[in-house]
Amino acid sequence: MTQHEGITRRGLLGMVGTAAAAATVPLGGGSAAAQPDTGEVTVRMTVNGTATSLTADPRVTLLDAVRERLGLTGTKKGCDRGQCGACTVHVDGRRVVSCLTLLATLDGASVTTIEGLADGDRPHPLQRAFVDQDGLQCGFCTPGQIMSAAAVIAEGRARTDDEIREQMSGNICRCSAYPGILAAIRQARTEMR
Template sequence: MDEESRKPGTSPNSAETVFQRVTRRSFLGRVGAAGITIGAGQLSSVAHAASGGADQGETPAAEQSADSANVHVRLNVNGTHHELDIDPRTTLLDCVRDHLRLTGTKKGCDHGQCGACTVHVDGRRVNSCLSLAATHEGEAITTIEGVGQPGHLHPMQAAFVEHDGFQCGYCTSGQIMSAVALLNEPYGHSDEEVKEAMSGNICRCGAYSNIVSAIQQVRRKD
């Protein structure tokens, strides 16, 4: 076989020669370069799409429809009437905290499991993180700010202070709201029944025994 008939790739040793040239370092380098090139291209496309509307002075559809999607609600909170335009998905918790600035009601788990967000609706305790604000028109909503204030504490608040019914204090407003509602609920007078009635309120500091003592003190006075 003459030299002219030997074309690239037809030599028995050509494949071996190619693989000998591809070292581990060169292979990883090529893969890395390809990944960077692809990634840069994708980011460029995303950035271009995101900036396209802004360059043309367009407002995203979500922002355009935000105001028109709001609902007008009238809420009675702590004896004061409020008229608000809110997203219909706004929870009662977010409404009192973010719109009315009543931040005594705390956001804990946001799943109705810890009780830190407890408020009263027509005298009954409610996990405000699970309830939509727009559904409470015409009802009397009470937050911890409506139960008592410094210098004029509710007996339950005073009892919590006296019995050290709190440590970090984050769950305390929800604990007190449940405890106040408990005074009007048909539970027996044993500590075990009080614990059962308060089981929806979690204290991560573990002040449960002091909380029960505070509740029992107020119940005995009633």
């Protein structure tokens, strides 16, 4: 069902901010191929730089695909309804809630999850900043917060505190580490310039 082709595409992806430019990895393109016998669909996409092929029920969301089928459990399911932001990942450089993104729509897409954000062993500036500024407590919403923050900074929408607060309001943190998250985004924003 799951097949990792093991081709590293990291070189194509580059930094988050420029990921969109290298997003459409030519893996066949077009819509997902339907499997007439089973009703399943086959999707070829790049996940954290690795070309990946998945054949699955068309109801499978990107969230369940990365967690249950690729074993990438860093992306969290907080509500499964697009109401909390814990499942935020990047698709072709854009932040999306993976619980509302169907796997079947992602043929040819490039997906980055929290596991693909670091540069090898070197944590992403946001990952360091969240620790430095204590932008987390239980840590469950943290991957989604960091993925959203990376995109918000790349989009140039982290210019003021109020703008950060507004742009990050789709990511709920019940521990309410918001002041630390704000400080972390300020810190990383400087480093990511």
